[in-house]
Amino acid sequence: xxxxxxxxPLGKEYWxxxxxxxxxxxxxxxxxxxxxxxxxRMLFNDKEMALRKLGDGEFLGVTSGWVFDGEKLRDLxxxxxxxxxxxxxxxxxxxxxxxxxxGGYPDYRLKVGNLIDLTMGKGVFQEDRDARGVFLPPFGMxxxxxxxxxxxxxxxxxxxxxxxxxxxxxxxxxGPFHWGRIVFGNGSTTSFFTLKTGRVSETFFHxxxxxxxxxRGEIIKFDNPSLKITRSEQRxxxxxxxxxxxxxxxxxxxxxxxFTMKGGGSQVYVEYAVKAREFxxxxxxxxxxxxxxxxxxxxxxxxxx
Numbered sequence: 001x002x003x004x005x006x007x008x009p010l011g012k013e014y015w016x017x018x019x020x021x022x023x024x025x026x027x028x029x030x031x032x033x034x035x036x037x038x039x040x041r042m043l044f045n046d047k048e049m050a051l052r053k054l055g056d057g058e059f060l061g062v063t064s065g066w067v068f069d070g071e072k073l074r075d076l077x078x079x080x081x082x083x084x085x086x087x088x089x090x091x092x093x094x095x096x097x098x099x100x101x102x103g104g105y106p107d108y109r110l111k112v113g114n115l116i117d118l119t120m121g122k123g124v125f126q127e128d129r130d131a132r133g134v135f136l137p138p139f140g141m142x143x144x145x146x147x148x149x150x151x152x153x154x155x156x157x158x159x160x161x162x163x164x165x166x167x168x169x170x171x172x173x174x175g176p177f178h179w180g181r182i183v184f185g186n187g188s189t190t191s192f193f194t195l196k197t198g199r200v201s202e203t204f205f206h207x208x209x210x211x212x213x214x215x216r217g218e219i220i221k222f223d224n225p226s227l228k229i230t231r232s233e234q235r236x237x238x239x240x241x242x243x244x245x246x247x248x249x250x251x252x253x254x255x256x257x258x259f260t261m262k263g264g265g266s267q268v269y270v271e272y273a274v275k276a277r278e279f280x281x282x283x284x285x286x287x288x289x290x291x292x293x294x295x296x297x298x299x300x301x302x303x304x305x
Contacts, residue, residue: 015034015167042263
């Protein structure tokens with residue numbers, strides 16, 4: 001989390017910090033991004049950004065982010081700023097405020113001026129950290145995820161929810177995909193991923209769906225789940241079947257934010273804050289619904305060229 005890599009051609013490096021509050025009709029969410037890529041310049045949200053190494057553990061990159069405060073989305077803007085990594089801290093700026101993430105697993109602190117002050121600690125999840133990679137020569141990507149509880153204040157209001165810290169590094173072209181993670185009231189989670197062939201393509205491949213059952217200590221996986229997107233209603237329906245197991249989840253988006261990147265290829269990330277409208281898990285032994293696991297809140301991502 002606190003390292004920065006030497007970027008080869010097609011190299012990219014991301015830090016994503018996501019926070020979900022589980023309460024309210026439209027729960028509070030936060031997304032913060034630190035980003036850099038190989039090269040000296042790029043367009044980020046149609047603004048020219050300079051990119052270069054400044055010193056050991058220091059570079060000029062991009063920061064961006066938003067806060068959904070329970071009623072509306074507050075855009076924190078885009079910055080072309082110095083990012084410094086020193087020991088167990090990454091420091092930068094966003095929206096004119098100093099931004100720092102510091103600590104070590106499982107205890108971290110995120111502070112953004114007087115806007116955000118959150119303390120993280122070991123959560124109640126079935127899976128609280130993960131490291132993975134994909135290598136398809138000549139391309140490759142690796143990432144680490146940390147899942148934890150988070151408490152503090154956001155926009156001068158109390159926050160009590162969860163955190164997802166992610167560091168991604170790789171040498172690859174951009175590509176189109178969907179990704180999502182939902183956190184339920186009892187600490188269970190579900191994650192979804194699929195590649196696609198284009199912006200509005202409904203041809204999906206390399207699909208995966210998993211439910212992390214906190215109460216039973218189980219991980220239930222589904223290969224080749226289906227996805228239906230009802231764009232007129234901003235609704236996502238995901239269904240997985242495997243023998244005697246079936247899972248169905250319907251997600252309604254209540255906030256939306258787009259990031260665009262151009263330079264050495266182009267990519268669009270559309271981030272949706274979502275809440276579970278329906279959830280059902282059926283096996284030969286039981287049926288689980290939202291009434292059993294609590295409200296679900298999270299993010300769905302639509303990425304394309």
